Amino acid sequence: MSKPRVLISDKMDPNAARIFEENGCDVDVITGETPEQLIARIGDYDGLAIRSSTKVTKEVLDAATNLKVIGRAGIGVDNVDIPYASSKGVVVMNTPFGNSITTAEHAIAMMMALARQIPEANAQTQQGLWPKNGFMGVEVTGKTLGLIGAGNIGSIVASRAQGLKMKVIAFDPFLSAERAVEMGVEKVELDQLLARADFITLHTPLTAETKNILSAENLAKTKKGVRIVNCARGGLIDEAALREMLDNGHVAGAALDVFAVEPAKENVLFGAPNFICTPHLGASTTEAQVNVALQVAEQLSDYLVNGGVTNALNMPSLSAEEAPKLKPYMALAEKLGSLVGQLAHGNLKRIGIEVEGHAATLNIKPITGAVLAGLMRRYSDTVNMVNAPFIAKERGMEVREIRNEREGAYSTLIRIKVDTDAGERTVAGTLFGKSQPRLVDIFGIGIEADLDGNMLYIVNEDAPGFIGRIGSLLGEAGINIGTFHLGRRETGGEAVLLLSVDQEIPQEVLKAACDCPGVKTVKALSF
Numbered sequence: 001m002s003k004p005r006v007l008i009s010d011k012m013d014p015n016a017a018r019i020f021e022e023n024g025c026d027v028d029v030i031t032g033e034t035p036e037q038l039i040a041r042i043g044d045y046d047g048l049a050i051r052s053s054t055k056v057t058k059e060v061l062d063a064a065t066n067l068k069v070i071g072r073a074g075i076g077v078d079n080v081d082i083p084y085a086s087s088k089g090v091v092v093m094n095t096p097f098g099n100s101i102t103t104a105e106h107a108i109a110m111m112m113a114l115a116r117q118i119p120e121a122n123a124q125t126q127q128g129l130w131p132k133n134g135f136m137g138v139e140v141t142g143k144t145l146g147l148i149g150a151g152n153i154g155s156i157v158a159s160r161a162q163g164l165k166m167k168v169i170a171f172d173p174f175l176s177a178e179r180a181v182e183m184g185v186e187k188v189e190l191d192q193l194l195a196r197a198d199f200i201t202l203h204t205p206l207t208a209e210t211k212n213i214l215s216a217e218n219l220a221k222t223k224k225g226v227r228i229v230n231c232a233r234g235g236l237i238d239e240a241a242l243r244e245m246l247d248n249g250h251v252a253g254a255a256l257d258v259f260a261v262e263p264a265k266e267n268v269l270f271g272a273p274n275f276i277c278t279p280h281l282g283a284s285t286t287e288a289q290v291n292v293a294l295q296v297a298e299q300l301s302d303y304l305v306n307g308g309v310t311n312a313l314n315m316p317s318l319s320a321e322e323a324p325k326l327k328p329y330m331a332l333a334e335k336l337g338s339l340v341g342q343l344a345h346g347n348l349k350r351i352g353i354e355v356e357g358h359a360a361t362l363n364i365k366p367i368t369g370a371v372l373a374g375l376m377r378r379y380s381d382t383v384n385m386v387n388a389p390f391i392a393k394e395r396g397m398e399v400r401e402i403r404n405e406r407e408g409a410y411s412t413l414i415r416i417k418v419d420t421d422a423g424e425r426t427v428a429g430t431l432f433g434k435s436q437p438r439l440v441d442i443f444g445i446g447i448e449a450d451l452d453g454n455m456l457y458i459v460n461e462d463a464p465g466f467i468g469r470i471g472s473l474l475g476e477a478g479i480n481i482g483t484f485h486l487g488r489r490e491t492g493g494e495a496v497l498l499l500s501v502d503q504e505i506p507q508e509v510l511k512a513a514c515d516c517p518g519v520k521t522v523k524a525l526s527f
């Protein structure tokens with residue numbers, strides 16, 4: 001098998017390339033490309049490692065015909081079109097902790113720089129002006145710091161600010177009362193925070209809800225003399241409104257590491273009074289860059305080489321230890337899903353995925369993903385276990401997962417129940433010898449069959465001579481039978497015949513099988 005190919009398209013610590021190579025990937029480092037150059041190149045790669053400069057747009061993803069995984073060496077993934085990546089079956093991962101201390105430290109540094117106007121004082125001193133009387137700062141001790149966003153970075157900022165003897169209040173709709181107590185912060189509503197904070201620092205992702213969270217209207221609600229720090233994302237603040245507030249002195253200072261448009265070669269805030277900025281340096285320390293480079297390379301290569309999934313934003317985690325255990329189950333799940341997809345008539349409305357015995361001790365999400373991928377393969381050949389749950393949701397399918405650790409007739413079992421326009425249908429399968437997928441139940445009829453290659457499925461009335469007739473029909477058409485499986489509800493009742501053949505079955509042979517007496521259903525299947 002050829003080695004997975006990975007492209008590093010942003011400046012990254014060299015440890016990343018080293019780890020990719022050590023873990024069995026071929027890696028190219030090509031930074032500073034235009035979007036057009038990236039689009040022309042990306043088709044060759046299985047993995048893409050990025051920071052914030054590479055924009056992974058729909059156009060890039062459309063061109064990325066081999067791409068399986070994108071790894072963000074850092075936290076924010078607003079430069080990746082995740083819904084589109086999901087729809088294309090591409091896993092998106094980040095490294096959620098590698099640069100959080102560094103970014104929190106940058107926010108604190110920005111706050112201190114604002115409080116004492118260090119950048120301007122430095123510039124004027126070096127110009128020989130000795131501006132001793134031009135810079136009256138403020139103490140942070142005893143002041144109120146308002147955190148907007150109290151996740152990983154926000155909570156580190158809180159603890160550092162508490163070390164500086166500040167009172168910390170936080171607005172974060174997802175912050176629990178218990179966690180607020182643990183962090184020693186007062187949980188408040190946004191309006192309270194705006195009214196009370198002497199310093200405000202932003203630590204949320206950029207989402208539809210957080211975009212312009214410091215809008216003109218909200219900036220007007222802040223305390224006069226407030227100082228604002230943003231080391232999260234540019235779009236969180238209305239930059240023009242902030243400029244106005246700096247000019248009229250309502251906001252006493254603002255320190256921004258991030259801008260609505262980056263690189264910010266020009267910006268409405270440049271030159272405003274008490275405005276300081278850095279060029280998106282929040283994560284730029286040696287320590288953080290080594291951390292995120294190592295993590296992203298380990299995570300991407302683990303996925304590409306072993307199937308392990310860590311810190312993915314569009315699929316459940318799967319450890320490298322779990323991946324090999326789940327592999328045969330996923331193969332079984334996909335085959336069962338595919339069988340149902342090929343046989344079920346009409347719209348699939350509800351899907352129940354039941355795991356029993358040993359299967360119930362495993363992570364069910366990848367099994368569900370594989371069932372849905374198999375099921376929907378008849379609609380799309382680009383469906384995979386990453387995008388299948390999203391597509392199922394889009395199509396309005398209701399998916400239920402049920403675990404039952406007690407063993408039934410089999411030590412391990414996956415059962416799929418679907419509600420279709422034509423009623424409920426159930427199939428079930430197990431693993432023989434821990435690794436070989438076998439169908440054991442089809443629509444309530446016991447059978448033992450491997451689902452592989454081209455197959456013929458027939459439902460008929462159990463009667464003598466039928467099997468011989470089908471055998472002759474296929475033989476006369478020059479079609480060789482590989483395996484032959486039978487099951488029936490009861491003697492003389494409904495029977496199922498499932499056989500594998502060495503080639504695709506022509507329409508006229510299917511028609512002739514349909515015309516045999518007692519035949520109810522004939523269907524060519526492929527796995």
Ligand SMILES: NC(=O)C1=CN([C@@H]2O[C@H](COP(=O)(O)OP(=O)(O)OC[C@H]3O[C@@H](n4cnc5c(N)ncnc54)[C@H](O)[C@@H]3O)[C@@H](O)[C@H]2O)C=CC1
Pocket residue numbers: 074075076077096099100103148149150151152153154171172173174175203204205206207209210231232233257258280281282283284
């Ligand atoms: N300047 C830089 O170089 C860096 C910037 N960042 C930015 O910092 C952001 C925060 O990072 P982490 O703390 O690690 O993320 P996190 O996910 O741990 O925390 C984000 C917090 O924001 C909260 N939040 C979400 N929606 C909110 C809303 N509408 N109002 C208030 N709070 C809301 C969440 O509940 C969560 O607690 C990242 O999304 C990234 O954009 C991260 C690293 C470096």
Ligand SMILES: O=C(O)C(=O)COP(=O)(O)O
Pocket residue numbers: 051052053073074075076077099280281282283284
């Ligand atoms: O990790 C993040 O979210 C960052 O914003 C850091 O961005 P960068 O990797 O320095 O381009």
